[in-house]
Amino acid sequence: MSYIAWIISIGNELLIGKTVNTNAAWLARKLTLLGYDVRRIITVPDNEEDEVEVFRDAIKRGVRVVISTGGLGPTFDDKTSEYLAKALNRKYVINDEALKLVIETFKLKGLELTEPRLKQAKMPEGAKPLPNPVGTAPGIWVEEDNTIIIALPGVPAEMMGIFENYVEPKLREIGPKLHFIERSITVKGVPEADLAPIIEKGMKMSNRVYIKSHPKGHEIRSPLVEIHVYVSSEDVRKAEDEINKVLDFLIFAVKEKGGEVLST
Amino acid sequence: MSYIAWIISIGNELLIGKTVNTNAAWLARKLTLLGYDVRRIITVPDNEEDEVEVFRDAIKRGVRVVISTGGLGPTFDDKTSEYLAKALNRKYVINDEALKLVIETFKLKGLELTEPRLKQAKMPEGAKPLPNPVGTAPGIWVEEDNTIIIALPGVPAEMMGIFENYVEPKLREIGPKLHFIERSITVKGVPEADLAPIIEKGMKMSNRVYIKSHPKGHEIRSPLVEIHVYVSSEDVRKAEDEINKVLDFLIFAVKEKGGEVLST
Known part of the structure; x- marks a missing residue:
């Protein structure tokens, strides 16, 4: 069994040098402590061609765990979920469980369910949403062949909150016990x-x-x-x-x- | 003419989350200000297979400028220069100009020319050394087809010193004037x-x-x-x-x- 992991960082702000990629270092440390072998950290821009390519490449190579950050927000270029569906050749659909999570969050906060917010409930078919204890966008857990792909938001507190609550325990369970x-x-x-x-x-x-x-x-x-x-x-x-x-x-x-x- | 740039960060310390990749953000900012379009930042471990693959991939895709950091030091796993030669299918040889630079530096500081130090004068055939105003390892400038590959040390002060003195002026000259x-x-x-x-x-x-x-x-x-x-x-x-x-x-x-x- 391979325990190779990749981190995919999505966002133009990283490629124009506006933002230092502290998310990748934090995740690399976490994965290493869990015994995974982080073999690549790849930063790509917010565009379909690059995102689809890098997800497909990881699956083709049988990478065990792929964690992406960024592109789950409400703005026009936050399309990680859609491009991930494309990379997997799956439909990009409203996920019932995610919809519940999103509606609950908004009700709780008295916010309107607008189109940009509804987008956060759309995921590749067969994906599992990961609750966001800090913000509104759920993370995504989806498996293809032998690869687990986990898409997390780029906002550090949200990324860390989802990882520590819903990702770390599972990765420890299925991990190499190193x-x-x-x-x-x-x-x-x-x-x-x-x-x-x-x-x-x-x-x-x-x-x-x-x-x-x-x-x-x-x-x-x-x-x-x-x-x-x-x-x-x-x-x-x-x-x-x-x-x-x-x-x-x-x-x-x-x-x-x-x-x-x-x-x- | 394409002005796509890639940054390749080499070093296990980045993949185990010991070090935050501030070098990549600094270079991304510099390249962006020079008008280049940074399309990928890729972190790979200190090993032959990954380094050779990523250099070859950049050349195959016709990326205009590739800047790598790391792996130019004196220790056993500092092999960027050797792997770069391999990626280019060129000999890995003592570069006369680099040898002069290295010998001058050592004479000036009263240091012995030991085997690990001599290694810093070895480069892919046809490469040009870039003087290091801070440390001893010269940078490397080498061209293949339409791609310029620039290998810099991973120590930030050395990377920045070589870039600002010997890389930035040239990239500005041949750049997109944006x-x-x-x-x-x-x-x-x-x-x-x-x-x-x-x-x-x-x-x-x-x-x-x-x-x-x-x-x-x-x-x-x-x-x-x-x-x-x-x-x-x-x-x-x-x-x-x-x-x-x-x-x-x-x-x-x-x-x-x-x-x-x-x-x-």
């Missing part, structure tokens, strides 16, 4: 290039632990490098042992090079 | 769904101006929506006239709905 464990050390006084052979040696001590250096200071004048060590494993104890073994080696080797380990 | 003009208004007291028909009308007033709403407050309890209006045009005067016409209409229509325009 634990993601990580540690960081910060090294002062050794340029990244001189850490490279140490990191390579550390990588060879374990075939699961991944080590990555993140330069923070000035490469030459005052090198400061974070070394991030992480592993996904079914067995927390074993994983911690492995990470500790690698960390002990890194700390030893860095000090031998004259480096100072600032924090672990 | 000016990107934008305005925002913030509207209080009208839910996004009630702004939707106004925005749609505004869009119909011009076939170039784009209008997008960004909900900021609480959708129902206290709606606060930024309306962002933008256009890319050869003629600044005309573009400003068009934007002002649309803005005047939006402000009028929003007030008619009982909304308060907080800022323009």
